[in-house]
Amino acid sequence: MAGKVSTIQRGGSRFYVDHVTQEKVPGVTSVVGMLPKPFLTFWAAKMTAEAAVDNLRAVESIAANDRDGAVDYLKGAHRRYTKLRAGIGSDAHDMFERLIRGEYIRRAHPDLEPYRVNFLEFLDAVQPELIRAEDVAWSDTHKYAGSFDALLSIKDEDGTPVTVITDWKTGKGTYADVALQMAAYGFADRLIDAEGNSEPMPHIDAAAVLHITADQWTFKPVRFDEEVFSHFVTLRKTFEWDREVSKNVFGKPFASGGGGKIVTGTQRRAR
Template sequence: MSKFTAPMRRKETAKGHYYVDANNHRIPGVTTILGDGVPKPALINWAANATAEWAVDHFDELIEMSPAARLKKLSGARYETTDKAKKRGTEVHGYGERLVKGEKVTAIPDELRGHVEAYARFLDKFEVDPILIETPVVNYKIGYAGTLDLVAEITDSQGERRTLLLDLKTNEKGIFGETALQLAAYRYAEFYVDADGKEHPMPEVEGCGAILISSDNAQLIPTTSGPDQFKSFRIAAAMRDIVNNSRDLVGAAVQPHDPNPSIARIVYEEN
């Protein structure tokens, strides 16, 4: 039985987007599920190191602040790095979408010019012919939605034409394993939604991968995103539900049957 009711809609906000069904029930997004359901122990060390590095680089600024202001600044310091990375990724995605559609791209900021040129070369070298671009997908039965970056035909290293599901990444540290789960979720969605809001069965693909874009290169990185990885994604979704609903598993304090019992006394013996 489906958890949600068609059709799915993607709603835009100032901070991003989210998904709802026909009854305006919010459908969890793929990246949200993975963010909440997959443990990330390395982030603990990263957060500590990022905060320490920021404190060292801004020491003179910190000593001029009140203790409360200093604490607030340090608490948010690590997000400055992630915010910059997210902004760069979002902008590269935007230029990438226009490039793969064959649109003219102008007024590229200097700091992104290398990324855009690298992706343009990638499209030429692999003879990319897009099928779906920045397309919302949904699985009502499992209960998730998302937006895939690209389904396209490409010419592989053997000269064969293949249909692949691809995700653009700009992470300086490479492709993380959970990308394989993300792509599996997109791959096994039930439907995609076209520009007119109409739903169509998700097309089959021959494989999945990430396009890792840096300032001087764009690489095709294959991922294993099959049934086993889709199962892992579903486990992550279940873990997210457990974490989010765990407080409901703890009840209120139990009241005694007799609210006015005889008074208990403790007698201490003195030595």
């Protein structure tokens, strides 16, 4: 029997917890986070360099009295940017859900108003029908869960209704790993709503991303098939390795030494 679902943070990862069964499974984005991201090192370095150049006098002033404080300010540049963008993205997602559910929002905060205008333009141009929004996709087979933005019905070029699992993205760009995210949602076993009601995952025809910024919007399809999903499943195994299996790969030493005294395996077993 399924129950309401909540989320917790453990070791930097998000887990979904079923209140009835107490089963805990990792979130989709945490699993996708197992992908290597070497570009993040260069991005963080760039953000630090830009913070130093753009705030040169302030950094010099801080450093004159508190060197460690200046270092902390600079090394935290990428975290401050990420937190700011995450705040805007979260507020925009909340607004998008309200709008697609039919709530009238006359104007938004100046930071969000361009997103409101562009989202309304998307609704007018595409005329999507909302099926579900912000429900949890849960996989009993592969043990993961995640909250998706929307399940929509749109019409293709022939006017045929198509069920599309959809994600809103408000960052500077869209990246290939979104296909893994969408496949994870779409190939899950069931949906769980806010009240804890569970039902089998309906048939999904396609996946798409609405990339919406303050300047423009683009609604584009994302590859959605078994092959992409198989790569997500591989990452799910990698997550298990990283968080569980890798913690238990070493046993008691056969022999150890130090301080001039060597303990052999034979001596250890005799104790």
